[in-house]
Amino acid sequence: AESKQPWRKPCTELSVLVSTPGCDGFPSLNSNESYKLHISRDSLLLYADAVWGALRGLETFSQLVGRDEDGTYYVNETEIVDSPRFPHRGLLLDTSRHYLPLKAILQTLDVMAYNKLNVFHWHIVDDPSFPYESFTFPELSKQGAFNAMTHVYTASDVQAVIEYARLRGIRVIAEFDTPGHTQSWGPGAPDLLTPCYLGKDPSGTYGPINPILKSTYQFVTSLFQEVGAVFPDYFLHLGGDEVDFTCWKSNPQIRAFMEEMGFGDDYTKLESFYIQRLLDIVSSLGKGYMVWQEVFDNRVKVRPDTIIHVWKNSPPYKEEMANVTKAGYRALLSAPWYLNRISYGQDWMAAYQVEPLDFTGAPEQKALVIGGEACMWGEYVDVTNLAPRLW
Amino acid sequence: PRSAMGRAMGLAGLLLGLLLVPAVLLSTSLGRGDPPPEPELGLGLGLGEGPLAAAAAEDSLWPLPQSLRTSRRQLQLAPDRFQLVHGAGSSAGPGCGILQDAFRRYYEYIFGQSRWRSPGRRWPSLRRELSQLQVVIAAPEPGCDSYPRLASSEAYYLTIAEPVAVLKADEVWGALRGLETFSQLVHEDDYGSFLVNESVIYDFPRFAHRGILLDTSRHYLPLKSILTNLDAMAFNKFNVLHWHIVDDQSFPYQSMYFPELSNKGAYSYNHIYTPTDVRLVIEYARLRGIRVIPEFDTPGHTQSWGKGQKDLLTPCYNGEQPSGSFGPINPIWNSTYDFMTKFFKEISSVFPDAYIHLGGDEVSFDCWKSNPDVKDFMKEQGFGIDYAKLESYYIQKILDIVSSYNKGYMVWQEVFDNKAQLKPDTVVEVWMANNYAHELSSVTQAGFTAILAAPWYLDYISYGQDWKKYYSVEPCNFPGSEKQKKLLIGGEACLWGEFVDATNLTPRLWPRASAVGERLWSSSNVTDLQDAYKRLSNHRCRML
Numbered sequence: 023a024e025s026k027q028p029w030r031k032p033c034t035e036l037s038v039l040v041s042t043p044g045c046d047g048f049p050s051l052n053s054n055e056s057y058k059l060h061i062s063r064d065s066l067l068l069y070a071d072a073v074w075g076a077l078r079g080l081e082t083f084s085q086l087v088g089r090d091e092d093g094t095y096y097v098n099e100t101e102i103v104d105s106p107r108f109p110h111r112g113l114l115l116d117t118s119r120h121y122l123p124l125k126a127i128l129q130t131l132d133v134m135a136y137n138k139l140n141v142f143h144w145h146i147v148d149d150p151s152f153p154y155e156s157f158t159f160p161e162l163s164k165q166g167a168f169n170a171m172t173h174v175y176t177a178s179d180v181q182a183v184i185e186y187a188r189l190r191g192i193r194v195i196a197e198f199d200t201p202g203h204t205q206s207w208g209p210g211a212p213d214l215l216t217p218c219y220l221g222k223d224p225s226g227t228y229g230p231i232n233p234i235l236k237s238t239y240q241f242v243t244s245l246f247q248e249v250g251a252v253f254p255d256y257f258l259h260l261g262g263d264e265v266d267f268t269c270w271k272s273n274p275q276i277r278a279f280m281e282e283m284g285f286g287d288d289y290t291k292l293e294s295f296y297i298q299r300l301l302d303i304v305s306s307l308g309k310g311y312m313v314w315q316e317v318f319d320n321r322v323k324v325r326p327d328t329i330i331h332v333w334k335n336s337p338p339y340k341e342e343m344a345n346v347t348k349a350g351y352r353a354l355l356s357a358p359w360y361l362n363r364i365s366y367g368q369d370w371m372a373a374y375q376v377e378p379l380d381f382t383g384a385p386e387q388k389a390l391v392i393g394g395e396a397c398m399w400g401e402y403v404d405v406t407n408l409a410p411r412l413w
Numbered sequence: 414p415r416s417a418m419g420r421a422m423g424l425a426g427l428l429l430g431l432l433l434v435p436a437v438l439l440s441t442s443l444g445r446g447d448p449p450p451e452p453e454l455g456l457g458l459g460l461g462e463g464p465l466a467a468a469a470a471e472d473s474l475w476p477l478p479q480s481l482r483t484s485r486r487q488l489q490l491a492p493d494r495f496q497l498v499h500g501a502g503s504s505a506g507p508g509c510g511i512l513q514d515a516f517r518r519y520y521e522y523i524f525g526q527s528r529w530r531s532p533g534r535r536w537p538s539l540r541r542e543l544s545q546l547q548v549v550i551a552a553p554e555p556g557c558d559s560y561p562r563l564a565s566s567e568a569y570y571l572t573i574a575e576p577v578a579v580l581k582a583d584e585v586w587g588a589l590r591g592l593e594t595f596s597q598l599v600h601e602d603d604y605g606s607f608l609v610n611e612s613v614i615y616d617f618p619r620f621a622h623r624g625i626l627l628d629t630s631r632h633y634l635p636l637k638s639i640l641t642n643l644d645a646m647a648f649n650k651f652n653v654l655h656w657h658i659v660d661d662q663s664f665p666y667q668s669m670y671f672p673e674l675s676n677k678g679a680y681s682y683n684h685i686y687t688p689t690d691v692r693l694v695i696e697y698a699r700l701r702g703i704r705v706i707p708e709f710d711t712p713g714h715t716q717s718w719g720k721g722q723k724d725l726l727t728p729c730y731n732g733e734q735p736s737g738s739f740g741p742i743n744p745i746w747n748s749t750y751d752f753m754t755k756f757f758k759e760i761s762s763v764f765p766d767a768y769i770h771l772g773g774d775e776v777s778f779d780c781w782k783s784n785p786d787v788k789d790f791m792k793e794q795g796f797g798i799d800y801a802k803l804e805s806y807y808i809q810k811i812l813d814i815v816s817s818y819n820k821g822y823m824v825w826q827e828v829f830d831n832k833a834q835l836k837p838d839t840v841v842e843v844w845m846a847n848n849y850a851h852e853l854s855s856v857t858q859a860g861f862t863a864i865l866a867a868p869w870y871l872d873y874i875s876y877g878q879d880w881k882k883y884y885s886v887e888p889c890n891f892p893g894s895e896k897q898k899k900l901l902i903g904g905e906a907c908l909w910g911e912f913v914d915a916t917n918l919t920p921r922l923w924p925r926a927s928a929v930g931e932r933l934w935s936s937s938n939v940t941d942l943q944d945a946y947k948r949l950s951n952h953r954c955r956m957l
Contacts, residue, residue: 364874364875364876365875366872366912367912402876402878406919406957407920410917410920411917411920
């Protein structure tokens with residue numbers, strides 16, 4: 023059929039104008055993702071301050087192009103001015119509960135780009151497995167991965183993820199969660215985890231990282247030196263959640279240490295003791311850090327630029343958001359967005375209706391909310407069901 | 414050389430050790446095969462060879478066979494020499510398409526798609542070798558060219574001993590089940606050798622109707638995903654595909670007599686099942702011993718029918734005027750029954766199974782109540798204001814039409830609840846979750862056969878290991894006599910399509926449906942969740 027609309031004009035190019043150079047850098051929390059899209063019969067223009075905005079604008083442009091019944095591609099005259107409400111828009115993948123092949127991670131990064139998500143929170147190791155191949159401590163993955171040959175992320179895998187993400191304006195924030203959630207670290211790092219006791223004798227099982235040994239802090243320093251160098255983002259996620267005190271309580275050396283330090287019976291103080299030193303180590307490496315909310319709840323002394331990650335639903339997360347921001351820390355919201363918790367029907371609506379700033383607080387507090395993250399914990403997720411469960 | 418073995422049955426003599434997988438004994442209830450003859454003791458098999466099979470293989474059997482005895486003695490299989498063959502005395506031979514196809518399929522499942530070449534160099538074997546699995550069908554009519562039926566025998570007797578294993582079954586259907594089990598027993602050691610433990614298995618399903626419902630109306634499912642699903646069903650010994658093919662949302666079934674139904678009622682021309690597609694599904698299923706029971710659900714759930722068939726649905730009224738919308742099928746017009754007569758003539762010939770599912774669920778009466786002609790009809794018939802009577806009037810006529818084509822029918826429970834006159838061999842499907850045990854009692858007490866779907870709506874997803882909940886259902890837990898319980902012929906796991914399409918069908922349905930598969934096949938005392946977890950996780954990895 024002939025064109026029935028004489029005013030249609032073929033468009034030949036979309037011009038992209040970026041004012042600030044930065045093609046070779048990495049995106050950061052402060053990156054400018056704003057853009058303007060001007061589509062008219064004379065010109066198609068995409069303006070952005072930084073390349074990151076250009077990426078966002080290209081995605082939008084691609085969503086505007088339609089195809090009519092004849093198969094012709096068209097786009098309507100449009101003016102768009104766009105920028106993100108929150109600078110940290112993240113997705114958490116858990117590659118410890120189930121290994122995710124590289125391809126699945128890269129595919130996820132593609133879909134994140136379609137949705138303008140800009141942080142990949144890589145919960146890379148945990149209790150069940152340690153797939154991260156460390157060059158400083160190769161035994162960690164040799165002994166801790168589900169299969170040291172096949173279920174590991176080599177250095178080049180990690181670089182591939184970081185670069186693939188960068189090209190899509192996505193930051194990669196690695197999480198090496200300690201002192202809990204570290205069972206898989208034990209086999210490759212003897213004497214790292216606390217030996218639990220049954221009465222006077224070791225029971226044979228292990229608990230969280232042992233906070234009283236010098237060797238622990240030497241190990242942690244070396245590991246985070248490596249991790250800090252491998253992952254270019256300014257932030258590292260240090261975990262700090264769900265530390266079970268039972269094993270510490272059972273260990274006589276630890277009990278002795280508690281007495282020495284005057285901590286009494288309050289093991290949160292021991293936890294804080296560890297976390298403090300960990301945070302100091304990481305800062306001295308020139309990195310910032312994100313931690314799960316327990317670190318804040320247990321009153322650990324953290325740097326002012328720490329980001330507190332709110333994930334629990336009890337106490338109600340709105341209260342936590344208020345408390346965290348009242349104390350002057352930046353907050354990241356995940357509690358209502360645990361997408362691994364599936365249920366029947368259109369549950370996307372519940373996630374959509376969350377208003378992150380709906381908590382009691384002054385405007386200055388609300389300004390401390392930098393965004394949120396959707397979490398896809400891996401207990402029941404692997405490559406066979408990741409994509410349809412997440413998107 | 415192979416046939417020199419003589420009667421295949423005589424070989425099996427390998428009760429060396431007894432490892433009874435926990436709680437597995439010969440079941441006496443609802444058995445579908447003959448009890449096994451006493452195994453004869455063979456030569457040189459070293460009696461007293463000690464119990465306790467250490468083999469990992471039983472750790473992955475799913476569903477658990479009725480009777481399983483294994484020993485520690487392992488046999489090796491050489492991929493380039495091992496063969497699945499017809500045994501001497503079998504009523505089936507190389508002309509038996511179903512078995513020929515199955516032999517190739519199971520060879521591939523066992524050894525992988527192969528680089529294995531035909532016999533060349535022979536390395537001396539360090540272990541005893543199993544060179545063949547011989548399949549012997551006992552019934553004079555093996556069933557090679559027929560379709561599986563409700564009454565088909567799926568029992569099999571599998572003896573694995575050096576040098577050949579023997580799989581004996583009444584009909585080909587049992588052989589298919591036995592091949593699946595055999596493939597689950599072959600495992601690889603740390604060096605990549607294919608091993609199987611000497612064993613004797615006697616197996617048959619507890620329930621004869623073990624189905625999966627797929628809904629291709631709420632979302633179209635491409636042929637490929639239906640076929641993949643049939644494969645998965647075969648891995649789990651499911652034997653009925655309940656194809657809920659059309660419904661309100663879309664009509665993808667391309668009818669020969671009424672092409673406008675799909676022309677106007679399908680989501681798009683790309684979203685239809687042509688006669689060839691349908692034949693392919695039926696044949697693919699047949700080769701796996703799976704019946705295909707189509708469901709053309711009426712008089713409700715028929716919005717999409719109205720697009721291509723004018724004057725089929727009831728026009729709803731707003732006061733004196735038609736509102737523009739339509740309700741269930743119009744039960745008062747002769748044209749409705751003319752249409753149905755012709756339509757079900759086609760369906761009866763396209764789908765070879767003896768049963769057609771006629772639906773009959775969730776009929777909303779609002780539209781009928783609003784229509785003045787319907788109201789008049791109600792008066793004429795003396796139905797008063799009891800629209801269930803009108804519904805039954807309609808259903809009755811459909812049931813009669815379908816019977817005239819010599820088909821049996823399955824209906825959802827409402828048809829029974831609303832007291833339509835059903836033929837004695839009607840199968841009533843109980844789906845309403847509320848107090849389904851009570852419904853099973855009522856249905857069976859009235860003398861009808863029943864199948865259970867209510868606790869197995871797998872589209873209702875939730876967080877965590879919900880397979881346990883499906884596994885823990887005991888279908889016969891309803892008040893009733895032994896005679897009544899025998900009328901419960903099985904069940905179905907349903908995956909309604911409101912939130913399901915080809916992008917998520919497989920991970921949503923499996924392995925959760927496997928839990929239902931074992932519940933319907935295995936003995937009622939196979940209930941241990943820990944043992945099930947172990948076997949199911951291995952089975953799941955194998956299915957992948």
